[in-house]
Amino acid sequence: xxxHLKPGDRVPERxxxxxxxxxxxxxxxxxxxxxxxxxxxxxPNRGARVxxxxxxxxxxxxxxxxxLEAAAGRLACARISEAEVAEIERLHYDMYGHYMRRELxxxxxxxxxxxxxxxxxxxxxxxxxxxxxxTARMRQFRxxxxxxxxxxxxxxxxxxxxxxxxxxxxxGRELGDILxxxxxxxxxxxxxxxxxxxAAEVPEVT
Amino acid sequence: xxxHLKPGDRVPERxxxxxxxxxxxxxxxxxxxxxxxxxxxxxPNRGARVxxxxxxxxxxxxxxxxxLEAAAGRLACARISEAEVAEIERLHYDMYGHYMRRELxxxxxxxxxxxxxxxxxxxxxxxxxxxxxxTARMRQFRxxxxxxxxxxxxxxxxxxxxxxxxxxxxxGRELGDILxxxxxxxxxxxxxxxxxxxAAEVPEVT
DNA sequence: GTGAAGAATTTTGCATTCATTTTCTGTCGG
DNA sequence: CCGACAGAAAATGAATGCAAAATTCTTCAC
Numbered sequence: 001x002x003x004h005l006k007p008g009d010r011v012p013e014r015x016x017x018x019x020x021x022x023x024x025x026x027x028x029x030x031x032x033x034x035x036x037x038x039x040x041x042x043x044p045n046r047g048a049r050v051x052x053x054x055x056x057x058x059x060x061x062x063x064x065x066x067x068l069e070a071a072a073g074r075l076a077c078a079r080i081s082e083a084e085v086a087e088i089e090r091l092h093y094d095m096y097g098h099y100m101r102r103e104l105x106x107x108x109x110x111x112x113x114x115x116x117x118x119x120x121x122x123x124x125x126x127x128x129x130x131x132x133x134x135t136a137r138m139r140q141f142r143x144x145x146x147x148x149x150x151x152x153x154x155x156x157x158x159x160x161x162x163x164x165x166x167x168x169x170x171x172g173r174e175l176g177d178i179l180x181x182x183x184x185x186x187x188x189x190x191x192x193x194x195x196x197x198x199a200a201e202v203p204e205v206t
Numbered sequence: 207x208x209x210h211l212k213p214g215d216r217v218p219e220r221x222x223x224x225x226x227x228x229x230x231x232x233x234x235x236x237x238x239x240x241x242x243x244x245x246x247x248x249x250p251n252r253g254a255r256v257x258x259x260x261x262x263x264x265x266x267x268x269x270x271x272x273x274l275e276a277a278a279g280r281l282a283c284a285r286i287s288e289a290e291v292a293e294i295e296r297l298h299y300d301m302y303g304h305y306m307r308r309e310l311x312x313x314x315x316x317x318x319x320x321x322x323x324x325x326x327x328x329x330x331x332x333x334x335x336x337x338x339x340x341t342a343r344m345r346q347f348r349x350x351x352x353x354x355x356x357x358x359x360x361x362x363x364x365x366x367x368x369x370x371x372x373x374x375x376x377x378g379r380e381l382g383d384i385l386x387x388x389x390x391x392x393x394x395x396x397x398x399x400x401x402x403x404x405a406a407e408v409p410e411v412t
Numbered sequence: 413g414t415g416a417a418g419a420a421t422t423t424t425g426c427a428t429t430c431a432t433t434t435t436c437t438g439t440c441g442g
Numbered sequence: 443c444c445g446a447c448a449g450a451a452a453a454t455g456a457a458t459g460c461a462a463a464a465t466t467c468t469t470c471a472c
Contacts, residue, residue, distance in 0.1 A: 230458090231458090
């Protein structure tokens, strides 16, 4: 809800109870779920902490995301309807417009919608659930990537063009490969964002 | 713990509390986690039920498993050490022995170990966690597949041979493809097992 | 005998309470 | 002045209590 919680911070139950206006019992249930989904760490007798992601965690997450979307793209090409392709094309053209006008928030929103649409077109609930769970976990360092560099933006746009092309041709293998590369290409940006975040966060210890 | 719970059954909290010797509070926390991991359904005010898997759920799960292991295989080939390959080869030869002697339980155990080892060799914690979570969910209809048919068994063994070959050559794309096909080939067996389970389960309605 | 309406029982969801562990604080000794 | 120790305060983990919802059972009308 209030996104400004730094990784590693203690999260006292009492305070959260007041914030949300509920008692400790349902709150603890929710915390257990968040812990099982990897969003927080839950140390025995020592409370909940916002999970601290290492660089390897970030890389692993992006690799998994890339793998999931690649699989989704491959499956989608075998099953997607003409109407669904048309809808994704529409999203793509809208996004292109925002790209040309340099409207980053709107661009990012459509970007996300396109990826979600491809995953949905895989028509695989298990895959979709795994994707949702992962993107929820990744939101921390994904949103940081809003500070996209202009050259990277152009590259991403070109990759999206290729994706639409492969999707039109129902070339599942190619779409999967492009999606995989496309998402791994975001790693560098995410690394930089995370390093910036770390620098702004703990200016204490040497 | 006691595996003989039929899908769709009501599971009263009170009863589970007695079974496990704990109070309702920690039990409910555990149930919430199980629900978030997709192992049970948790209906509001109506308690927990063992999740009922449809045929599509089974298909989706196998597709996701195939996608995850394919990705793992591809990543593994790029990173795996000579020692890890040797270890997997050892598991493979042991499994082959059990195959020749028609020792199904030992075969299945090593089969699982090989797949786990490939996932581990991907050196990707996020992927490994997703794989663990999915296999936990799939245990219901995976174990049913112990009634493997002899011809399918031979085919599976040949596929494993190809996997080891691709792994030796560090051909990630081929290993990924083989793993994907290999796991999808289990679908038919799982379907049959599930149908048998359903038939033995509800002989009531028409 | 069948079906429905309503009361009694059970069960869930949440709040509160209690015991144990951890953390903070203040004091004392070096 | 710094660190260790002891007690106080707070936080966590779990049990219990209570209100609301659901399920079951009883009763009655047809």
